[in-house]
């Protein structure tokens with residue numbers, strides 16, 4: 127099982143490397159940002175904020191942001207980042223708390239947010255039905271959720287073992303010197319829980335690599351031309 131300490135152990139290395147890593151900086155982030163509405167003046171939940179890049183970006187754009195993460199170390203790093211990097215006005219709009227994305231009860235009120243942004247987190251969550259029900263509860267009617275997650279064909283061993291069969295998979299992360307576990311899911315195991323929680327799916331994308339990646343990371347570029355690594359979804363709460 128994925129547990130809170132998995133990211134505690136690698137939080138410092140993740141935070142030190144993620145902003146320069148082409149897969150994040152030149153692939154995941156541009157695609158997520160493209161799917162966001164204008165965020166100024168919105169109440170936004172950054173669900174699984176990690177070291178806080180999105181939390182800071184959102185606050186700098188004029189949103190009021192709550193970043194949450196299960197890893198205590200990630201929360202410490204994100205809080206430090208907010209304190210060090212944000213201008214005072216943006217800092218006043220952002221906070222970070224140690225909360226699970228799938229259990230917001232007692233932490234976040236009903237209809238508190240206009241937008242949930244969740245970058246590369248939900249493949250660590252076992253019960254997406256329960257999680258999306260909670261997200262629907264904390265979103266206002268008409269509120270939006272934009273998420274990125276592992277693409278269903280990311281792990282070819284899992285696909286060959288049975289695309290339709292959800293499974294825990296493990297992969298080597300050489301950039302962090304570790305192995306990480308996550309859930310392989312067919313596409314419908316992401317979309318059905320969203321629909322069941324009352325969301326309307328507005329957009330689903332699985333982009334190839336950006337041109338910016340070609341020179342910086344030719345190996346990563348070639349891998350992403352072969353098949354997408356991440357899936358991007360925007361959904362609206364009724």
Ligand SMILES: C[S@@+](CC[C@H](N)C(=O)[O-])C[C@H]1O[C@@H](n2cnc3c(N)ncnc32)[C@H](O)[C@@H]1O
Pocket residue numbers: 133134144173174175176177178179180194195196197200225226227228244245246247250251
């Ligand atoms: C790949 S990192 C992504 C961090 C950040 N969103 C980013 O894009 O850099 C995944 C994050 O999800 C967090 N996470 C995993 N399961 C979680 C859960 N149930 N609740 C809250 N955070 C969780 C991990 O601690 C980690 O910080």
